[in-house]
């Protein structure tokens with residue numbers, strides 16, 4: 140059976156096998172599984188579901204995730220801006236179990252042994268795998284900015300770069316800020332999770348200030364020389380929607396914070412004081428990937444064979460999502476991680492069942508950014524694997540950016556979110 144037929148068979152069967160498989164969410168830890176997935180975010184949850192689907196529900200999948208629910212970073216800036224609740228960002232893992240037979244184990248992977256093909260969990264249990272999928276997201280490198288670890292631990296300087304309680308805490312800081320105050324977001328050098336995310340956050344915070352605290356200011360302190368994503372559209376939105384309120388300062392690389400005086404210091408520029416400091420440090424692959432020795436690109440990101448997403452450091456371990464060293468123009472996004480999940484799932488099913496691995500996988504990406512509560516701009520791209528160069532390249536003429544901000548794309552963005560959540564978890 141050719142891979143395409145297998146995939147079609149998998150999709151056809153998905154409706155019929157709704158209650159099949161071994162749905163035992165949280166009910167004990169199995170000793171082994173064909174495929175073990177670490178991390179139930181955009182990459183891991185998608186891979187878990189698609190290995191089940193594409194194998195016609197024949198391959199056992201165990202998903203290890205410490206959180207009780209999936210909390211989406213995409214759309215979480217609207218929680219910071221005050222137009223959406225965290226509850227609207229929060230979804231259950233139960234459909235992965237009940238419809239797809241993924242065994243969801245609520246635990247943390249603490250050790251990977253690539254030689255014995257085992258994962259040890261924080262609870263002490265060990266699971267053997269034939270194939271391991273690793274999608275642990277990012278680790279924030281607090282020590283890259285002096286004083287930030289302590290400032291974060293005390294709750295004074297937040298990041299909210301992993302959606303959850305911290306997103307709500309940042310919102311509360313903004314609500315408590317007096318009118319006439321300053322919110323400052325410091326952005327690290329690329330690569331980091333979600334290139335347009337900081338600019339979107341600055342925009343929706345300005346939108347909130349415009350409505351509730353019009354004398355306040357938003358400072359964007361960027362380590363690099365210019366806005367990395369949709370620069371013309373973001374800058375137009377700031378000057379037209381928030382004149383005098385949003386200030387973009389390039390070449391401001393944060394090196395230290397002082398939580399007591401709410402000051403951020405830079406390598407060259409003058410110190411900046413703000414009422415609400417939102418300092419994003421440099422980032423790297425999720426801690427478990429680094430500990431397992433898989434971060435073989437500058438000790439920060441994991442190199443993979445892009446055809447299969449198999450690590451170049453360890454056989455039978457496939458790394459997805461934000462943790463990987465990306466090919467040119469591939470952003471660290473949820474949409475991309477979801478795409479990685481499907482490509483890796485198809486490759487894993489092919490490898491485990493003796494089928495040919497797709498020689499030319501494709502990835503897609505769309506990033507929608509809100510510039511106020513309703514108006515949105517987007518950037519989209521399509522990436523194809525080029526075997527001769529062993530990398531992904533954007534397909535000429537694919538994708539593009541919005542002509543201008545508009546409300547219709549605001550509705551598309553919310554539909555995009557609902558669709559990707561259904562594809563990842565439903």
Ligand SMILES: Cc1cc2nc3c(=O)[nH]c(=O)nc-3n(C[C@H](O)[C@H](O)[C@H](O)COP(=O)(O)OP(=O)(O)OC[C@H]3O[C@@H](n4cnc5c(N)ncnc54)[C@H](O)[C@@H]3O)c2cc1C
Pocket residue numbers: 177178179180181182183203204205206211212213214215216246247248249274275276277299300301302332333336425426427459460461462471472473474475476505506507
């Ligand atoms: C403010 C903001 C806005 C964003 N907006 C968008 C957007 O509009 N569109 C878009 O496409 N992307 C967006 N992103 C980016 C997107 O959130 C990430 O790119 C995406 O989540 C990456 O998926 P992932 O699977 O690599 O990591 P995650 O989705 O973070 O999943 C990682 C999971 O691994 C788990 N984990 C970590 N370590 C372990 C361990 N040791 N054992 C078990 N589990 C573990 C974590 O609990 C987590 O659930 C945004 C990000 C932010 C911060």
